[in-house]
Amino acid sequence: MEVFEVIAKRHSYRGPYLDRNIPREDLRLIVQAGIQAPSGTNAQTTEFVIVDDAELVAQIAALHPTNTAMRQAKAYIACLIDLRPEAVYEGYSFQVEDCAAAAENMLLAITALGYATVWVDGWLRIKSNGKKIGEMLGIPQNKLVRIILPLGVPAEHWAQREKKQFEQRAWYNRYQTG
Amino acid sequence: MEVFEVIAKRHSYRGPYLDRNIPREDLRLIVQAGIQAPSGTNAQTTEFVIVDDAELVAQIAALHPTNTAMRQAKAYIACLIDLRPEAVYEGYSFQVEDCAAAAENMLLAITALGYATVWVDGWLRIKSNGKKIGEMLGIPQNKLVRIILPLGVPAEHWAQREKKQFEQRAWYNRYQTG
Numbered sequence: 001m002e003v004f005e006v007i008a009k010r011h012s013y014r015g016p017y018l019d020r021n022i023p024r025e026d027l028r029l030i031v032q033a034g035i036q037a038p039s040g041t042n043a044q045t046t047e048f049v050i051v052d053d054a055e056l057v058a059q060i061a062a063l064h065p066t067n068t069a070m071r072q073a074k075a076y077i078a079c080l081i082d083l084r085p086e087a088v089y090e091g092y093s094f095q096v097e098d099c100a101a102a103a104e105n106m107l108l109a110i111t112a113l114g115y116a117t118v119w120v121d122g123w124l125r126i127k128s129n130g131k132k133i134g135e136m137l138g139i140p141q142n143k144l145v146r147i148i149l150p151l152g153v154p155a156e157h158w159a160q161r162e163k164k165q166f167e168q169r170a171w172y173n174r175y176q177t178g
Numbered sequence: 179m180e181v182f183e184v185i186a187k188r189h190s191y192r193g194p195y196l197d198r199n200i201p202r203e204d205l206r207l208i209v210q211a212g213i214q215a216p217s218g219t220n221a222q223t224t225e226f227v228i229v230d231d232a233e234l235v236a237q238i239a240a241l242h243p244t245n246t247a248m249r250q251a252k253a254y255i256a257c258l259i260d261l262r263p264e265a266v267y268e269g270y271s272f273q274v275e276d277c278a279a280a281a282e283n284m285l286l287a288i289t290a291l292g293y294a295t296v297w298v299d300g301w302l303r304i305k306s307n308g309k310k311i312g313e314m315l316g317i318p319q320n321k322l323v324r325i326i327l328p329l330g331v332p333a334e335h336w337a338q339r340e341k342k343q344f345e346q347r348a349w350y351n352r353y354q355t356g
Binding site: 046050163169 | 179180181182184185186188190202206207209210211213214215216218220222224225226227228229230231234258267268270272274275277278279281282283285286287290297299300303304315316317318321338339341342344347348349350351352353354355356
């Protein structure tokens with residue numbers, strides 16, 4: 001699918017999924033898109049655990065009370081960063097940005113392949129949800145599940161939420177006047 | 179261009195640019211891709227200042243001592259977030275992630291349109307570079323230039339830097355063993 005079309009179609013999906021498993025070939029293509037994202041000083045800090053084992057999928061699904069996509073996912077992609085990210089440039093770490101760029105590439109890949117997902121992030125930080133998932137996946141103490149993406153073939157048609165107009169968010173040469 | 183091809187072609191470019199200006203039509207398409215990126219609770223926190231005024235371009239170019247793309251850019255896209263981001267979910271803000279997702283969409287749009295860029299981030303945080311650029315663009319005290327992208331038609335062929343293999347960064351169901 002053409003890249004501008006994918007960018008326009010990409011949307012957060014919190015609805016039900018069809019009862020169809022996702023082939024590992026597709027899971028790999030999606031994560032490969034994440035691997036190819038840029039990272040600060042090319043440090044490639046984001047790691048991925050792809051969850052497609054039925055028992056593990058059910059355990060993660062049971063954690064989320066309201067998000068239908070999280071509850072019905074056929075697979076998940078957990079994106080890991082370091083709990084205490086190492087500085088790679090002038091005392092700064094870019095692991096949060098690295099992870100976000102990888103997630104965005106994967107959202108586009110997911111859209112292009114006909115799946116739907118939602119970027120789940122803040123929810124991992126409350127009620128130890130991220131910690132619980134990390135334990136299920138055997139991640140070491142120094143790693144953190146920063147983002148998780150539920151995956152499936154959408155059973156409903158959703159669309160990108162309305163965005164503010166270009167003129168409300170972008171200007172030429174001078175803030176809010178150009 | 180097909181999305182997986184764009185993801186594979188996208189690369190950081192720090193080389194020289196051809197002496198060709200970038201039409202505003204293309205600048206708008208690129209920033210529109212950023213606007214269409216996801217953001218935590220759809221708060222759409224990232225704002226953009228597109229710099230194509232020759233005098234301003236020269237002022238920004240003069241700040242970077244070594245990066246040829248930054249020194250020869252025909253235009254820049256400055257991505258702004260709040261200096262003290264507001265919480266939008268359970269006490270958390272996602273402005274850094276929002277800005278990174280917008281940047282990644284723009285990198286892909288830039289690649290698809292035949293331009294080249296590099297995600298400049300840490301450099302803005304040293305020697306008040308971001309603050310100086312913010313002042314040139316008239317951004318308010320409560321905003322921050324978080325990322326800047328230099329833009330131009332590349333004069334050299336560069337490629338994506340080598341990435342670790344899938345097996346070194348991704349596993350199925352269990353960290354480093356699946």
